[in-house]
Each structure stands twice: as C-alpha cells, then as structure tokens.
C-alpha cells in the first residue's frame with residue numbers, strides 16, 4: 001500500500017539534498033501511515049509533520065532523513081533516540097540495520113508505540129522515562145538523536161557518546177531551534193556545527209525544559 005507515494009517522497013527528499021542511499025531506502029520501505037492514526041493516512045507521504053496526539057508530532061520526513069544522514073552510521077551501530085513519539089524515526093533506524101534504543105517520557109505514547117513495535121515485529125529497545133539523562137546502562141552509543149528541542153545540550157548525553165560518534169540535537173527556544181551536530185573527538189572534546197532552522201516540540205526533563 002502507498003508504494004507510489006513512498007517513491008514520490010524519496011524522489012522529493014533527494015531533490016531537497018538527501019544523498020544517503022541507506023536513508024532514502026529506509027524511507028522508501030517504512031510504512032509511515034502505520035505510525036499515524038487513520039485520519040492522517042492520506043497525508044502520511046507528504047513532506048510534513050503531523051499530530052500524533054498529546055500535543056506531540058511525528059517529524060517531517062525531510063527532518064528525519066536529514067538528522068539520520070547527519071549521524072553517519074555504519075550498519076549495526078548502536079543508536080539512542082530521545083523522544084520515541086510515534087516510533088517512525090526508530091523504525092527508519094531499524095530498517096537501516098541499527099541497534100535501536102529509544103526513550104519516551106509520555107507514558108501513553110510509550111505504551112501505544114511499544115504495542116505498535118510488537119505488532120509489526122520491530123526490534124526496538126524502548127523505555128519510559130526522562131531521556132535528557134540518557135540511558136547509561138547501554139552506553140556508549142555510536143549515535144544519539146534527540147527529536148525534541150532543548151535549551152542546551154544535556155551533559156549526560158555528551159558523556160554517553162562513543163569516541164567518533166555523533167549527537168544530533170535541536171537547540172534553541174521553544175519555537176525555533178538550530179540543529180547541533182556534535183562529533184566526539186576524544187573524551188570531553190567535541191567538534192560542533194549548527195544547521196538552521198528547525199522547529200520541534202520541547203524536550204521536557206531534568207536537563208531540558210524544566211517546566212511543563
């Protein structure tokens with residue numbers, strides 16, 4: 001179902017500058033409509049963010065593709081996602097053959113998406129909790145992707161990246177953020193660059209926005 005729409009979507013993303021074939025292939029395979037309620041199925045393959053309930057949203061496919069591409073992952077890498085949401089970003093990573101760990105702070109979304117992962121047989125290690133403190137137990141990660149906007153880069157996440165690994169995180173105010181791409185060169189030493197201009201829902205937690 002929707003195969004033609006997915007093909008059109010990957011054509012559009014490559015026109016917009018996405019070059020990573022593994023990312024494009026995953027977007028061509030993952031059925032984004034399954035991560036949305038029925039009311040949005042007809043819009044699932046448009047390059048737009050869509051509501052997933054609880055005031056949250058599934059990111060625009062271009063944003064998913066861009067952030068994933070910026071992680072520069074080799075197959076079988078270990079990746080931590082903060083903000084499981086609908087599960088779509090996690091599914092893209094699984095289809096790229098990554099070992100995926102994902103944290104969600106909204107209990108209802110966590111449970112709903114956990115059930116979806118089980119029902120479509122998607123192997124994601126998911127956890128309910130505050131992702132701003134990371135998931136130390138399985139660290140270090142080759143890549144950490146934060147899919148909500150933060151006022152600053154949470155220190156625990158910097159600690160949990162492997163040497164040579166990357167952290168991609170939107171940092172800014174509540175309306176607009178720059179995407180920060182950090183590469184860990186050695187312990188406590190990072191290369192850092194910014195990509196304008198993105199808009200994510202807020203990252204709420206101990207090392208994120210502390211208010212609701």
Ligand code: SAH
Nearest residue numbers: 083085086088089104105131147203204205
């Ligand atoms: N990656 C998701 C995007 C979901 S939107 C997808 O593909 O659909 C961002 C998600 O981050 C929301 O579900 C929100 O509840 C969650 N979130 C916000 N702050 C968080 C935190 N501190 N830890 C974990 N999840 C958080």
